[in-house]
Amino acid sequence: EAGVAQSPRYKIIEKRQSVAFWCNPISGHATLYWYQQILGQGPKLLIQFQNNGVVDDSQLPKDRFSAERLKGVDSTLKIQPAKLEDSAVYLCASSLRGILGETQYFGPGTRLLVL
């Protein structure tokens, strides 16, 4: 079974530029998550999709971050414009149904550096 795929693996941009990340979850998984992990901290949920609908985007800085999950499969996360404090690893995860007690499967992450 293929795991969660993410691209690119690394990205370096200057502040005020825009950037987009892509995620392909495990086939058949209804729930997709985007997390931000700042160095030395645990992952923080940015947005959770159930199929192609948003369940939770309370921690997403909506003035600069946007995300979509077209057709309930792949997802993209965009930052526009980027700030220095956006430097972090952006992790995508998926789970079968998103219910309590369910395992989440993580991709390798995209490491973003904003200069």
Next chain:
Amino acid sequence: SQKIEQNSEALNIQEGKTATLTCNYTNYSPAYLQWYRQDPGRGPVFLLLIRENEKEKRKERLKVTFDTTLKQSLFHITASQPADSATYLCALDMNRGSTLGRLYFGRGTQLTVWP
């Protein structure tokens, strides 16, 4: 305020000893508690899950306990090996008021097992 604390940022032990990692939380009432392992440059990988009404769970050399009165989980690795060196994350699995869950991660404990 809600808080998840994992003991000391780093834990160094000798091969063959038992590693004990602590996860304490305040102002949460998780339905489950999950433990993940994260290696450098990779996404977290699920290890074990325990329900709020379970006291202990085991899987091979791993054991997790959950005390909802103390608001604490302990994660043990017996007969530790250098290959166990990684960052271990605890995550509270919270009920959203439906069947859906949401994970809140601690910042992790970096374990180093030396020969």
